Structures are given as structure tokens and as C-alpha cells.
Amino acid sequence: MSSVFPLSGESTASREFAIDVVRQLRAAGAVAYWAGGCVRDLLMGQRAKDYDVATSAPPEHVRTLFGKKRTLSVGASFGVIVVLPTVPGAEPVEVATFRTEGPYHDGRRPSQVTFATPEEDARRRDFTINGMFYDPLEQRVLDFVGGQADIEVRRLRAIGDPLERMTEDKLRMLRAVRFAATLEFELDPQTRDAVRQMAGEIQVVSAERIAQELRRVLAHPQRARGFELMSETGLLPVLFPELTNETQPAAAVLAVLPKCARFELAAAAMWHTLPATPHEPRTRQEAAGTVWDIARRLKLSVHEMQSIAWLVSHQNQWHTAILQTDAQLKRILAHPLATDLRHLVRALAASRGASQLSSDFIDAYLAEHSHEQIHPPELVSGRDLIESGLRPGPRFKEILDTLRDAQLNGELRDRETALERLRKMIAPA
Numbered sequence: 001m002s003s004v005f006p007l008s009g010e011s012t013a014s015r016e017f018a019i020d021v022v023r024q025l026r027a028a029g030a031v032a033y034w035a036g037g038c039v040r041d042l043l044m045g046q047r048a049k050d051y052d053v054a055t056s057a058p059p060e061h062v063r064t065l066f067g068k069k070r071t072l073s074v075g076a077s078f079g080v081i082v083v084l085p086t087v088p089g090a091e092p093v094e095v096a097t098f099r100t101e102g103p104y105h106d107g108r109r110p111s112q113v114t115f116a117t118p119e120e121d122a123r124r125r126d127f128t129i130n131g132m133f134y135d136p137l138e139q140r141v142l143d144f145v146g147g148q149a150d151i152e153v154r155r156l157r158a159i160g161d162p163l164e165r166m167t168e169d170k171l172r173m174l175r176a177v178r179f180a181a182t183l184e185f186e187l188d189p190q191t192r193d194a195v196r197q198m199a200g201e202i203q204v205v206s207a208e209r210i211a212q213e214l215r216r217v218l219a220h221p222q223r224a225r226g227f228e229l230m231s232e233t234g235l236l237p238v239l240f241p242e243l244t245n246e247t248q249p250a251a252a253v254l255a256v257l258p259k260c261a262r263f264e265l266a267a268a269a270m271w272h273t274l275p276a277t278p279h280e281p282r283t284r285q286e287a288a289g290t291v292w293d294i295a296r297r298l299k300l301s302v303h304e305m306q307s308i309a310w311l312v313s314h315q316n317q318w319h320t321a322i323l324q325t326d327a328q329l330k331r332i333l334a335h336p337l338a339t340d341l342r343h344l345v346r347a348l349a350a351s352r353g354a355s356q357l358s359s360d361f362i363d364a365y366l367a368e369h370s371h372e373q374i375h376p377p378e379l380v381s382g383r384d385l386i387e388s389g390l391r392p393g394p395r396f397k398e399i400l401d402t403l404r405d406a407q408l409n410g411e412l413r414d415r416e417t418a419l420e421r422l423r424k425m426i427a428p429a
Contacts, residue, residue: 004140007136024065033055033135035053038052056098098120118144126175129185131143132145145159154183167198173198178213181220256348267308330374376408380400
């Protein structure tokens with residue numbers, strides 16, 4: 001249950017501050033340890049992303065000890081106080097009082113919290129690898145749940161009854177996938193069965209919490225394993241029913257995901273077979289079953305939605321690049337996501353053993369044309385149209401697009417010629 005484990009690795013401002021928080025709590029007569037993910041990272045020889053402290057001190061005592069100006073009461077009802085650092089470069093430390101929790105009636109929050117012992121606190125946590133404590137002063141691990149043994153065999157296992165743990169907080173199903181994938185651990189069979197049995201209940205979790213977990217999975221190098229585990233546990237068809245009618249999409253996605261190093265690119269790979277348009281559909285009926293529909297359901301940011309939809313919607317235009325006009329091709333290549341689109345289309349073609357002719361053509365085109373040639377400064381602006389007596393509206397944009405296409409196609413090479421073309425376009429019939 002308790003074992004010596006000396007601190008190793010680089011000393012950082014955040015680590016030293018987290019040690020000092022424990023030291024001050026101990027000096028005040030409280031029990032205090034590091035808890036959760038930082039202990040897991042320490043035991044795995046990794047640098048901790050942040051430090052959490054668990055203590056016997058009630059929240060009000062923590063605030064009194066560190067002072068109200070240095071603490072934030074972000075979760076006092078659950079026994080959580082944030083202590084702000086006093087040294088440059090250190091991150092805040094969450095200090096939580098040891099607790100047990102009552103039933104989770106809504107599948108995400110306990111109905112009540114009761115302060116408890118360290119062992120009771122450990123047993124209410126999600127997975128064994130996250131349920132250990134570390135004493136940074138005496139340099140020893142306190143393990144009431146078998147987390148060290150699971151780290152040794154690289155296994156992700158729920159604490160106690162997996163069904164109870166998942167019932168308490170349904171998001172733990174997706175967290176199980178994330179931890180198993182990103183840590184490259186095997187998912188314990190009983191834990192896997194619990195997720196599979198309860199997969200349909202993930203829908204009670206808020207879209208924001210689901211999206212945050214998905215971002216963490218898809219932004220990680222082991223994103224393909226995360227996708228595979230979502231499929232194996234039955235979470236994938238619940239989260240994305242739009243994918244269930246696809247003909248063998250998983251093989252292509254699994255082959256492509258390792259090459260998709262950003263969330264938006266990985267999401268585009270995952271949804272690449274779905275309909276999409278560059279612009280958001282005007283009605284709910286138009287959006288049904290599209291990339292936009294999924295993105296709005298997950299409440300992704302506008303930037304994320306637009307980026308994913310642009311990538312999915314421009315695949316075919318990339319495939320027909322050799323048939324595009326200079327203007328059409330240059331507009332794609334000038335887009336900020338052009339490089340991502342290139343990676344996506346190449347990877348998808350490679351996964352299917354398809355021709356790379358279009359991508360090779362575009363690579364040659366890029367080698368022959370400078371950025372200035374692909375995305376030159378506009379010869380005519382909206383101000384020129386206004387000075388010519390036009391008011392902003394549909395025709396306004398149509399004229400600008402026509403002139404820009406003519407410029408990109410090499411028909412207009414200087415401003416004087418472009419303005420002359422403008423005058424002819426708006427002249428009375």
C-alpha cells in the first residue's frame with residue numbers, strides 16, 4: 001500500500017510550488033498528498049502536466065491558511081480550492097479535501113459530498129492509475145487501489161465495480177478510451193465490458209464535455225487507437241450515428257489518422273465520407289446528416305466547424321485539380337488549410353491504393369508558381385466599387401469575385417486594366 005519512490009527528473013517552479021503547498025498544509029496539522037494524474041505521470045517517468053493536492057483540511061481552512069487573495073473557491077461545495085502561486089512560472093494548484101460522494105442522479109455530479117479518509121477518497125476515483133497519492137516530503141507512494149501494479153502491466157482498470165464507476169459519471173466511458181489510447185495501455189476486460197454495456201448512455205453527458213475529450217483523443221499521436229477503441233466499445237455509433245451506414249469507413253480512417261496531427265484535420269478524416277458544404281446550411285433540414293450537423297451537435301467553435309467542413313467539402317475539387325481553371329486552383333491553394341487538405345487527400349488515396357495523380361499535379365504546380373503568383377494582392381477592392389457608386393449587396397460580391405477570377409486567370413495584370421474592366425461591368429446597358 002505504501003512504497004518509497006524518490007522524486008526524479010527536472011525540478012520546475014510548478015513542482016516546487018506544489019511541494020510547498022503540501023509542506024504548509026502539513027505544518028498546519030493537516031494530512032496532505034499529491035493526488036491523481038501527477039502521481040501517475042511521476043510513476044511513469046513523465047513530466048507532470050499539473051499538480052493536484054488532496055488533504056484532510058476542510059475548504060475553509062485551506063482558504064484561511066493561504067489567504068483569500070491567494071485562493072479561488074471554484075468548487076468549495078465539492079471541497080476544491082485553487083491556490084495561486086507566489087513564484088514566477090508556477091501553475092496554480094487545486095487542493096481538494098478527501099471525500100466520498102453520494103449517488104450521481106444526473107450521470108455527472110454527486111448528489112452529496114462527505115469528507116473522508118485518504119483510502120475512502122481513493123476508492124471513489126475513476127481508474128486505478130488515477131487513484132494513487134504521493135507524499136513529496138517523505139517521497140513515498142500511497143496506493144489503496146492497485147494502480148502501481150496496473151502501470152507495471154500497462155492496464156487501464158476502473159476502481160472497484162466498473163459499472164458503478166461509469167454510472168456515477170458517464171463521461172468516464174470516453175475517458176477510459178482516452179487514457180487507454182494516449183497512454184498505450186490495454187483496456188481491462190471488465191472495464192471494457194462496462195463501457196460496451198453502457199455506451200448508449202454517453203448521450204446524457206453535455207456536448208461540451210464530450211467534445212473536450214474528443215479533442216484530447218484526436219490531437220494525440222495515438223488518435224487512431226482512440227478511434228479503434230471507440231468502435232470496439234460501441235461509443236462510435238452512439239456519438240456518430242451518421243457513420244453507421246458507411247461501407248467500411250473504419251479501415252481508411254485508421255490508416256489516415258496517424259498522419260492527421262491536429263484536431264480539425266483528424267475530425268475531417270473521421271467524417272470524410274459525409275456530405276459537407278463550405279458554408280453553413282441555412283436550415284436544420286439542409287444540415288441533417290452532414291459534417292455541420294455533427295459539429296453543431298458537439299458545440300464546436302465556429303473556427304473548428306468551418307475548418308472541418310472546408311476540408312471535407314474540398315476533397316473532390318482537389319481530385320479534379322487538373323481540370324480546374326487557374327483561378328479555381330489558386331483559390332484553393334491560397335486557403336490557410338491548403339496544406340492540411342493536401343495531407344488529407346494524399347493519406348486517403350494511399351489508404352485505398354488510389355492514384356496520386358491530382359496531388360502530384362498540384363505539387364508540380366506549386367513548384368512552378370510562387371506564393372505571390374498564387375495569392376497576389378487584389379487589383380480591385382470593395383472601396384473601389386463604393387467609389388464607383390455601387391452599394392454592398394449580392395451584385396457587389398459577384399463583381400469582386402469576377403474581377404478576382406480574371407486576375408488569377410492572368411486576364412488582368414495591373415490595376416488600371418482592372419478598373420477599366422470594372423467600369424465596363426457597371427456601365428448602363
